Amino acid sequence: MAKRVKGRNIELAGFNNLTKSLSFNIYDLCHVSSEAGRMRYLETIDARYHSHHLEAVVAEVTRRIDARLLSLSTQDYEPRGASLVALLNEHQPIFKLQATGLGEGAGSLMLGHLDKSHVAIHTYPEHAVTSGIASFRVDVDIATCGMISPLLALDYLLGSFKSDIVVIDYRVRGFTRDQAGNKLFIDHDIASIRDFLAPERLQEYQIQDANLVHENIFHLKMKKKRLKLTDCVAEADFAHRSDAQRQAVSAALEDEMSALFSGRRMR
Numbered sequence: 001m002a003k004r005v006k007g008r009n010i011e012l013a014g015f016n017n018l019t020k021s022l023s024f025n026i027y028d029l030c031h032v033s034s035e036a037g038r039m040r041y042l043e044t045i046d047a048r049y050h051s052h053h054l055e056a057v058v059a060e061v062t063r064r065i066d067a068r069l070l071s072l073s074t075q076d077y078e079p080r081g082a083s084l085v086a087l088l089n090e091h092q093p094i095f096k097l098q099a100t101g102l103g104e105g106a107g108s109l110m111l112g113h114l115d116k117s118h119v120a121i122h123t124y125p126e127h128a129v130t131s132g133i134a135s136f137r138v139d140v141d142i143a144t145c146g147m148i149s150p151l152l153a154l155d156y157l158l159g160s161f162k163s164d165i166v167v168i169d170y171r172v173r174g175f176t177r178d179q180a181g182n183k184l185f186i187d188h189d190i191a192s193i194r195d196f197l198a199p200e201r202l203q204e205y206q207i208q209d210a211n212l213v214h215e216n217i218f219h220l221k222m223k224k225k226r227l228k229l230t231d232c233v234a235e236a237d238f239a240h241r242s243d244a245q246r247q248a249v250s251a252a253l254e255d256e257m258s259a260l261f262s263g264r265r266m267r
Contacts, residue, residue, distance in 0.1 A: 018187055019173040021143045022150035026137040026158070027165035027260055028225050029227075031249045032234045038127060038134065040232035045136050048162065049123055057160045058119065065144065083155040118143055132249075133256045134234075145174075148202075149188070151196045158201065162231075165260045166222040173216075185214050193220040206261070223261040227253055 018183050031052065032038045061065070062069045124137040138161055142150035151170065158166060170193050175183045194202060205222040212218075232253055 016146065017176045018175050018184075019143060019145045019172050021141075021147055021149070021173065022154065022168070023139075023141045023170075024154075024157075024166060025118060025169035026138040026140070026161050026163045028138070028162040029164045029253055030134045030136075030232050030234050031132050031253055032127065032134045033132040036052045037219075038091060041134055042125075044234070045125065049136075049138070053160075054121065058090070058156070059155040060160075061119065061142075064156055065148045065150060066152070067070040067148055080255060119249055121160070131256070133252055135260075136255070151190075151193075155197050163222070164227065165257055166230075167218075167260075168220040170218040170220075171216060180249075190218065193218050208261075221261055223257055227257070229253075 006061075028048075030041045032041050032069060059069060082221070118141075120137045120139075120141045124139070126137070127134040140157060142151050142153070150240055154168070172186045174185060174187050178184055190196075190212065194207060194209060204225060206225055207220065207222055209218070209220040227250075229250060
């Protein structure tokens with residue numbers, strides 16, 4: 001294996017055939033105990049994940065991974081949901097990868113095509129009447145090859161959505177060759193996905209990672225340490241409820257977060 005030096009580019013022979021796949025789920029949680037609260041939450045979600053917002057996110061992702069946006073089309077749906085399709089290509093063959101400090105209905109979809117990669121975003125709303133917890137899941141998949149790396153946009157993407165729970169997977173597949181003809185199965189240094197998240201963002205979350213470094217497989221789970229109740233309740237009269245009622249809502253939200261973070265039912 002060729003020796004890699006952190007921060008120094010590797011001179012490759014021909015096209016970089018490595019595929020870098022970044023997939024993650026983001027959960028936005030809210031407590032809704034009435035139909036009025038449910039509609040209030042859906043209206044907030046509709047504004048937050050409108051196609052105009054997704055369009056701006058894709059444009060910034062394109063810039064951060066050093067790609068070029070060729071064309072873009074969007075479509076919003078009634079009563080809720082949006083689609084976005086983007087065509088991108090590699091902007092210029094420059095390798096620059098380093099850790100940085102930096103709608104309702106299953107039909108809600110954003111899909112981007114790159115000439116050497118793709119971007120897809122799907123949204124999934126869910127509401128449990130028994131617990132009063134509503135969740136809005138955003139699935140993001142970015143697969144790139146060539147010099148483009150999806151890790152460069154990760155910190156920005158997490159900040160673009162209300163990310164109460166985040167589950168991230170990153171894997172590098174295939175191989176490329178250096179100028180001496182040696183096979184390279186990864187072309188950048190990484191010990192954990194957290195290396196590419198801003199320190200101030202990491203401080204907001206409880207973090208758990210499991211990495212198979214020698215297999216170039218990386219997994220990271222993040223759970224918000226503290227939820228601001230006013231941001232997670234859709235009921236207009238919540239501020240006037242008793243302390244016991246507020247504590248019950250806080251406990252229900254914490255149970256839901258713990259279940260999503262662990263990947264199993266808590267009770």
